[in-house]
Amino acid sequence: MDLEINKLESAIEAILFTMGDSVELGKIAYAIGHDDETTRKLIHQLMDKYDQEDRGIRVIELENSYQMCTKKEMYDYLIRVAKQPKKYALTDVLLETLSIIAYKQPVTKLDIEKIRGVKTDHAVNKLVEYELVCEKGRLDAPGRPILFGTTEEFLRKFSIHSIEDLPTIEAEEVETLKTQAEEEIQLKLDL
Known part of the structure; x- marks a missing residue:
């Protein structure tokens, strides 16, 4: 059962990471093949994992949608990277x-x-x-x-x-x- 839960959490993670913006609960549920309530529980388990492991990312709930984003505590690190001059390669x-x-x-x-x-x-x-x-x-x-x-x-x-x-x-x-x-x-x- 844990293997199945890990697989579903991975799928949810991939969906939220790839989409970037918030994704409606129903769309996530449809994508992983489960009902809304089961999907909501899986997402909240994933949210708890991120909090317990003190990860740099988190999942937030926006009405009936979810979005992956960066923890506020990580902003200073992001700003340091963003301020570095861009290097690009001309292919x-x-x-x-x-x-x-x-x-x-x-x-x-x-x-x-x-x-x-x-x-x-x-x-x-x-x-x-x-x-x-x-x-x-x-x-x-x-x-x-x-x-x-x-x-x-x-x-x-x-x-x-x-x-x-x-x-x-x-x-x-x-x-x-x-x-x-x-x-x-x-x-x-x-x-």
């Missing part, structure tokens, strides 16, 4: 997307996707989050798509004074890069 995908935006700005996601050949939502969103790219307005076309361009932070990070200082690619280099790209594509198609 090949992000660098490729950033290059397209830098050289073609202002540019829409659709234009970037045409060049890259794949969806760019995640890459563009990450670049916006890193403050290397921002919205520069909207294109006067159906749907009024957002135009993206680089920021002052981009200039700072790459130690350039203006977009005009970006390196230019000679026509010979463009042809070499095109050939390499075509060979890579052919290799992938042959696999």
Whole structure:
């Protein structure tokens, strides 16, 4: 029986952790396959465990819903982490997307996707989050798509004074890069 209770508590924990916001009792009960009253007892047992073990998290009850959150006593630790400067890594995908935006700005996601050949939502969103790219307005076309361009932070990070200082690619280099790209594509198609 304890094994079954542990499994159900783990499921409740996973639900509350993953959802982030409060989750209605009925939804939790449905997810674990039990009635509301049994589910409520399991949640309260889980809440008691967190209190007894002096964990950094707790489950709170909000009307007929439950939410996992951090104990108030842990806020100082969280603030120390939050105050640390963010470090981020620019993956090949992000660098490729950033290059397209830098050289073609202002540019829409659709234009970037045409060049890259794949969806760019995640890459563009990450670049916006890193403050290397921002919205520069909207294109006067159906749907009024957002135009993206680089920021002052981009200039700072790459130690350039203006977009005009970006390196230019000679026509010979463009042809070499095109050939390499075509060979890579052919290799992938042959696999």
